[in-house]
Amino acid sequence: xxxxxxxxxxxxxxxxxxxxxxxxxxxxxxxxxxxxxxxxxxxxxxxxxxxxxxxxxxxxxxxxxxxxxxxxxxxxxxxxxxxxxxxxxxxxxxxxxxxxxxxxxxxxxxxxxxxxxxxxxxxxxxxxxxxxxxxxxxxxxxxxxxxxxxxxxxxxxxxxxxxxxxxxxxxxxxxxxxxxxxxxxxxxxxxxxxxxxxxxxxxxxxxxxxxxxxxxxxxxxxxxxxxxxxxxxxxxxxxxxxxxxxxxxxxxxxxxxxxxxxxxxxxxxxxxxxxxxxxxxxxxxxxxxxxxxxxxxxxxxxxxxxxxxxxxxxxxxxxxxxxxxxxxxxxxxxxxxxxxxxxxxxxxxxxxxxxxxxxxxxxxxxxxxxxxxxxxxxxxxxxxxxxxxxxxxxxxxxxxxxxxxx
Numbered sequence: 001x002x003x004x005x006x007x008x009x010x011x012x013x014x015x016x017x018x019x020x021x022x023x024x025x026x027x028x029x030x031x032x033x034x035x036x037x038x039x040x041x042x043x044x045x046x047x048x049x050x051x052x053x054x055x056x057x058x059x060x061x062x063x064x065x066x067x068x069x070x071x072x073x074x075x076x077x078x079x080x081x082x083x084x085x086x087x088x089x090x091x092x093x094x095x096x097x098x099x100x101x102x103x104x105x106x107x108x109x110x111x112x113x114x115x116x117x118x119x120x121x122x123x124x125x126x127x128x129x130x131x132x133x134x135x136x137x138x139x140x141x142x143x144x145x146x147x148x149x150x151x152x153x154x155x156x157x158x159x160x161x162x163x164x165x166x167x168x169x170x171x172x173x174x175x176x177x178x179x180x181x182x183x184x185x186x187x188x189x190x191x192x193x194x195x196x197x198x199x200x201x202x203x204x205x206x207x208x209x210x211x212x213x214x215x216x217x218x219x220x221x222x223x224x225x226x227x228x229x230x231x232x233x234x235x236x237x238x239x240x241x242x243x244x245x246x247x248x249x250x251x252x253x254x255x256x257x258x259x260x261x262x263x264x265x266x267x268x269x270x271x272x273x274x275x276x277x278x279x280x281x282x283x284x285x286x287x288x289x290x291x292x293x294x295x296x297x298x299x300x301x302x303x304x305x306x307x308x309x310x311x312x313x314x315x316x317x318x319x320x321x322x323x324x325x326x327x328x329x330x331x332x333x334x335x336x337x338x339x340x341x342x343x344x345x346x347x348x349x350x351x352x353x354x355x356x357x358x359x360x361x362x363x364x365x366x367x368x369x370x371x372x373x374x375x376x377x378x379x380x381x382x383x384x385x386x387x388x389x390x391x392x393x394x395x396x397x398x399x400x401x402x403x404x405x406x
Contacts, residue, residue: 019045055075084101086190100194103197137200139165144196223249267296276291278313280313289395290392291321314359336375337378340378
């Protein structure tokens with residue numbers, strides 16, 4: 001790839017980014033196709049190289065040499081809300097969020113900016129004789145450069161030589177494909193910027209020495225506070241958990257469960273098993289209840305379906321249990337194991353919680369039948385409760401109840 005160096009670049013608002021990246025004259029005096037020579041030029045729009053309101057730096061660097069990429073990333077995007085939305089994350093104090101918002105809007109009162117507004121005083125950076133500008137204070141100075149390089153080394157990044165604040169933040173943000181919920185690679189630059197500002201103020205107004213180590217220490221301290229408060233989780237370190245361990249943050253890894261086969265299990269010899277289910281189309285809506293009783297050999301002794309009219313799913317589930325246990329008592333099918341796939345029903349029966357009168361009344365009837373049948377009510381996965389589930393859904397559309405075996 002051959003590059004024609006081009007020094008005259010105009011800042012522009014790109015609107016919706018519908019212009020051609022290579023062939024339209026949005027970059028400066030000439031289209032990019034006349035400045036960066038390639039074998040072929042694609043037809044993507046400028047918007048193709050945006051992500052969440054910002055320039056997608058890694059994607060641009062794949063096709064554009066660094067000098068041009070730096071210039072492109074300094075061109076403002078009209079929408080530009082991706083980065084501004086991140087500054088209001090819960091892990092940042094409101095004071096930090098407001099500072100970052102003002103910084104990205106170029107509203108921070110550095111000396112050079114105050115002089116532009118008419119204030120007359122000598123502008124001198126705290127660590128050297130250079131003029132205090134935004135780029136020098138937050139990016140270019142030797143002390144702050146050491147902070148950026150310290151954290152870049154931890155994350156295996158090679159910093160580019162640039163005086164652009166936006167480019168530095170974007171470079172960190174897009175060094176990972178994970179951008180949701182304020183990833184650590186977005187938070188680190190935010191904290192560096194904030195604590196650079198607080199150290200600058202401490203040096204300027206209280207005479208506290210401005211140093212690389214003090215900023216690094218404050219950033220690390222803030223991260224440890226987030227970790228101790230459990231505001232920061234492994235989600236924000238996705239792809240960088242090994243680096244979290246290096247910095248002293250240990251997150252418990254979720255061990256994936258081994259897949260297991262779920263099927264209906266026959267009861268012990270001389271026992272019977274009642275599987276029940278209730279269904280409500282709309283909750284409340286057309287409701288039905290059903291169940292099936294089998295022995296230890298898997299033989300069906302009884303099945304039933306009830307059309308309940310309009311009702312809730314909880315009442316349908318409880319009705320299915322009650323009716324099944326009542327039929328088991330009538331036909332002498334005991335002792336009995338009852339399996340239900342609704343954890344809510346299990347909780348209600350174990351706690352005997354009070355609620356609406358019809359729910360409470362049904363719970364009391366089930367408890368009485370449990371004692372008479374020596375019945376044990378258990379939870380079962382829906383996959384092992386397929387027969388009752390099918391019967392219950394079917395019963396929602398019945399107008400006459402049925403109690404005959406299939």
